[in-house]
Amino acid sequence: MMKCKSFLSSSVGQKFLVALTGLGLSGFVLTHMLGNLLLFVGPNAYNLYGHKLTSTPLIYVAEVVLVTLFVVHVGLTLKLQKANRASRPIAPSQLPNVCVKRASFASRTMALSGLMILSFAILHLVTFKFGPYYAVTVDGVEMRDLYKLVQESFQKEWYTGFYLVCMVILFTHLSHGFTAAFQSLGLSNTHNTWLKRIGFVFALVVAGGFFSQPLYMYLAHH
Amino acid sequence: MKLNLKIWRQKSPSEQGQFKDYVVNNANEDMSFLEMLDFLNMDLVRKGEEAVQFDHDCREGICGSCSLMINGSPHGPETGTATCQLHIRKFKDGDTIVIEPFRAKAFPVLRDLCVDRTAFDRIMAAGGFCSVNTGNAPEANSILIGKEVAENAMDSAACIGCGACVAACKNASAMLFVSAKVSQFALLPQGKPERSRRVRQMVAQMDKEMFGSCSNTGACEAACPKEISLENMARLNREMLRASVTE
Numbered sequence: 001m002m003k004c005k006s007f008l009s010s011s012v013g014q015k016f017l018v019a020l021t022g023l024g025l026s027g028f029v030l031t032h033m034l035g036n037l038l039l040f041v042g043p044n045a046y047n048l049y050g051h052k053l054t055s056t057p058l059i060y061v062a063e064v065v066l067v068t069l070f071v072v073h074v075g076l077t078l079k080l081q082k083a084n085r086a087s088r089p090i091a092p093s094q095l096p097n098v099c100v101k102r103a104s105f106a107s108r109t110m111a112l113s114g115l116m117i118l119s120f121a122i123l124h125l126v127t128f129k130f131g132p133y134y135a136v137t138v139d140g141v142e143m144r145d146l147y148k149l150v151q152e153s154f155q156k157e158w159y160t161g162f163y164l165v166c167m168v169i170l171f172t173h174l175s176h177g178f179t180a181a182f183q184s185l186g187l188s189n190t191h192n193t194w195l196k197r198i199g200f201v202f203a204l205v206v207a208g209g210f211f212s213q214p215l216y217m218y219l220a221h222h
Numbered sequence: 223m224k225l226n227l228k229i230w231r232q233k234s235p236s237e238q239g240q241f242k243d244y245v246v247n248n249a250n251e252d253m254s255f256l257e258m259l260d261f262l263n264m265d266l267v268r269k270g271e272e273a274v275q276f277d278h279d280c281r282e283g284i285c286g287s288c289s290l291m292i293n294g295s296p297h298g299p300e301t302g303t304a305t306c307q308l309h310i311r312k313f314k315d316g317d318t319i320v321i322e323p324f325r326a327k328a329f330p331v332l333r334d335l336c337v338d339r340t341a342f343d344r345i346m347a348a349g350g351f352c353s354v355n356t357g358n359a360p361e362a363n364s365i366l367i368g369k370e371v372a373e374n375a376m377d378s379a380a381c382i383g384c385g386a387c388v389a390a391c392k393n394a395s396a397m398l399f400v401s402a403k404v405s406q407f408a409l410l411p412q413g414k415p416e417r418s419r420r421v422r423q424m425v426a427q428m429d430k431e432m433f434g435s436c437s438n439t440g441a442c443e444a445a446c447p448k449e450i451s452l453e454n455m456a457r458l459n460r461e462m463l464r465a466s467v468t469e
Contacts, residue, residue: 003422007466010425011435012397012459084393084434087327103439108392110437180438183452186460190453 011083014076019184021073022177026202028066029170033209040216043147044138051143074118081111106176113173120166127153154217163214171207178202223249223310226318227262229274235330235338241320251311255298256281256288258310275334281306283447286382289389290335291322296386296445304384304447324385326394328431339385341431342399346383348427349420350403352412365411378405380448390445393434398442400428401458402450408461418465425462 007013035053038046053059106113128149136145154160179199182188188195225246232239246265249258256278263273279287288305292298298308313319321335329337381402388394404421407413413420436455443452 003466006422006426007462010422010462011429012425012462013466015435016459016463080435083432084395084437087394087432087434088325088392089327089330090325102390102444103392103441107437107439176438183438183456184436184459186456186458186463188453188456 011080014080015184018073018076018080019181021069021076022181023185024065024069025073026174026178026181026206028069029174029206029210030202033206033213036213037209039147039150039213043136043145046147046150047136047138047143047145050146051138051141054144070118070121074114077111077114104176106172107180110173110176113169116166116169117173120169151217151221154214155221157218160214160218164211167207167211170210171203174203174206175200223251223313223315225249225258225310225313226316228318228320229335230322230331231274231334232323232331233333235332239331239334249310251309253310254281254306255290255292255308255310256306275332275336277336278306283307284382286384289324289337289339289384289386291320291324291389293320296324296389297384297447301444302447302449304382307447324389326385326388326433328394328396328433329385329388337385339383341433342383342385342396344431345396345400345424345427346403349416349423350407352407353416354412367410371409375406375409378402378409378450378454381406381446381450382448384447386445386447387442387450388433390441391434391437392439392441393437395436395442396428396431396433397436397455397458398446398450398452400424401454404461405454405457408457417461418468421458421461421465425458 008017035049036046038049128146131149131153134145134148135142136148137143154163176199179196182195182198227244227246228241229244230239231242244262244266246258246262249261253261256276259274259276266273277287277289279285281288283304283306286304288297290297290305292305292308297303297305298312300308300312323329323331323335323337324339326337328341329339332338379402381399383399383403385396385399387398388396404417404424407420408417438452438455440452443450
């Protein structure tokens with residue numbers, strides 16, 4: 001127990017937790033993106049999916065787990081980021097460019113892209129989860145007409161554009177984060193160099209999927 | 223060759239430093255970078271000025287004494303070499319070269335280009351050793367070690383502890399150094415008995431010395447004069463996890 005506590009209080013242990021929660025959140029965005037693909041099938045399929053998802057009591061467990069993942073991931077990163085700033089006698093902007101630029105753009109801007117995604121996630125919840133309630137009846141069951149809300153939201157050019165920009169930011173965050181998580185967890189070695197590329201592929205699939213949905217809703221209903 | 227130098231001058235750890243311009247008029251392209259600085263210092267001493275202080279020792283890339291941030295890169299623009307192995311032929315006549323000390327809270331500037339890297343020594347003292355009875359040299363084949371294991375351990379042990387990884391990292395993290403040192407022991411049978419205590423104590427000391435944490439940017443690996451691989455860092459993370467769940 002003491003050993004476990006000292007592990008979690010070390011910088012290595014904290015990065016381990018950031019990686020673990022990051023992978024958990026990656027799993028969430030992947031399933032969220034896959035579920036949203038039902039937008040392409042039609043209003044009934046999408047609304048039924050939303051209804052089934054929110055009418056089981058397990059949704060509360062899932063929500064608690066998700067909020068915990070977010071809090072640990074963001075909280076620990078902010079704590080580590082503060083310590084990282086303190087370990088430099090000069091401001092990051094004054095660091096010599098050459099050595100800094102050897103690291104990828106995505107890897108250098110993780111904290112910033114992460115905070116942008118957090119702000120986006122809050123706004124996203126306000127718009128949809130806590131947004132206006134439209135009712136619809138499918139197969140004799142009354143449920144929330146989420147499809148109508150989604151369709152309505154993505155009629156505005158600027159709003160659709162804002163979503164697309166946010167998905168590019170999500171892409172950069174995932175492209176570095178997904179791969180880096182395996183390094184922090186100690187799973188990468190010389191025999192699995194494909195792990196170095198998996199972040200790019202994962203980010204492309206998730207962000208690409210999310211990118212297509214608002215774009216489709218805008219183009220198909222305009 | 224004529225070289226324009228912008229060199230960081232700082233009288234003491236507490237005083238504010240600044241860049242000062244110097245010109246070396248007859249630099250030879252076969253000179254090493256440090257010989258060029260010797261040349262400048264001879265000139266400065268002749269003129270009655272204070273010589274530029276910089277760290278150096280073996281001048282053949284094995285001791286890890288030399289440092290220097292040259293044009294924004296630790297150990298200069300060449301990959302896989304230390305400052306002492308850099309030659310003036312890599313620059314062009316009339317070039318301006320910016321020379322700074324390594325910058326990290328854990329490496330305070332002592333004077334000019336010299337920084338205090340004893341934080342690394344304290345990390346090593348915390349666990350970077352094997353407690354074994356030395357005595358006579360043992361029979362070479364009494365402990366058999368696989369070729370691949372021996373090569374990996376040797377690659378990790380190639381780390382000269384110069385601190386370029388810290389200087390290159392945006393977080394001033396010492397993870398590459400610590401991971402190389404943890405790996406060189408953890409891979410070999412002689413290092414295994416103390417592996418858990420070693421990794422815990424070295425990481426604890428690393429955190430105490432105010433080095434930052436790892437963001438997996440890979441800037442350290444790119445700057446390392448010994449090309450220590452990021453794989454060591456994954457091993458350090460594994461070793462830390464292993465130490466926390468076993469023993």
